[in-house]
Amino acid sequence: DQQVKQNSPSLSVQEGRISILNCDYTNSMFDYFLWYKKYPAEGPTFLISISSIKDKNEDGRFTVFLNKSAKHLSLHIVPSQPGDSAVYFCAANKGGSEKLVFGKGTKLTVNP
Amino acid sequence: SQTIHQWPATLVQPVGSPLSLECTVEGTSNPNLYWYRQAAGRGLQLLFYSVGIGQISSEVPQNLSASRPQDRQFILSSKKLLLSDSGFYLCAWDRDYQPQHFGDGTRLSIL
Numbered sequence: 001d002q003q004v005k006q007n008s009p010s011l012s013v014q015e016g017r018i019s020i021l022n023c024d025y026t027n028s029m030f031d032y033f034l035w036y037k038k039y040p041a042e043g044p045t046f047l048i049s050i051s052s053i054k055d056k057n058e059d060g061r062f063t064v065f066l067n068k069s070a071k072h073l074s075l076h077i078v079p080s081q082p083g084d085s086a087v088y089f090c091a092a093n094k095g096g097s098e099k100l101v102f103g104k105g106t107k108l109t110v111n112p
Numbered sequence: 113s114q115t116i117h118q119w120p121a122t123l124v125q126p127v128g129s130p131l132s133l134e135c136t137v138e139g140t141s142n143p144n145l146y147w148y149r150q151a152a153g154r155g156l157q158l159l160f161y162s163v164g165i166g167q168i169s170s171e172v173p174q175n176l177s178a179s180r181p182q183d184r185q186f187i188l189s190s191k192k193l194l195l196s197d198s199g200f201y202l203c204a205w206d207r208d209y210q211p212q213h214f215g216d217g218t219r220l221s222i223l
Contacts, residue, residue, distance in 0.1 A: 006155075034211055043118075043202050043214030044156070089156060099146070100212060104155035 006103035023090030114139035118215030131190040135203030
């Protein structure tokens with residue numbers, strides 16, 4: 001049972017445009033959500049998070065939106081840059097302190 | 113600042129050989145520690161996690177084991193590797209409601 005789903009294995013966008021990465025979850029107990037970015041042959045690095053008391057969190061070019069009723073979150077990158085090309089993982093847990101459940105990742109390619 | 117070290121970066125092992133991957137964290141105490149595996153084309157699968165010395169929780173049945181002999185040391189082992197053990201192994205830590213931080217990973221190839 002996959003509790004965190006990233007249904008798009010890949011996404012390609014042009015430099016300067018918006019990248020939108022999507023994530024769905026099934027466990028209504030999840031209340032803390034994170035996005036990680038991973039380059040090949042490296043460990044994931046934390047990008048941005050959001051708790052269920054908010055519906056939006058912004059950090060520079062990165063914004064995460066949470067729709068609790070739809071059990072859906074998305075990561076927006078504006079403007080997209082070639083250096084953003086990586087695999088993006090969505091993750092979630094309960095209470096912010098329990099073990100994370102990861103999606104399978106979406107490979108983003110930003111074309112110059 | 114906190115850092116996490118994981119080694120070796122790459123490893124090629126024959127089927128049936130033993131395995132020992134080591135992970136250490138610096139700059140913090142009492143971290144939660146995790147071992148993940150990323151198989152080709154798949155997401156991050158949690159293998160083991162530990163909330164303290166000697167405390168290991170296993171997430172999936174397999175021929176791997178983990179140990180935490182010291183507060184900031186986490187070891188992944190196997191007595192006999194299988195072809196299906198190939199993958200990218202990641203160690204991670206967190207504490208106090210902070211996001212998990214990952215090491216650079218070990219690429220394990222089984223021949």
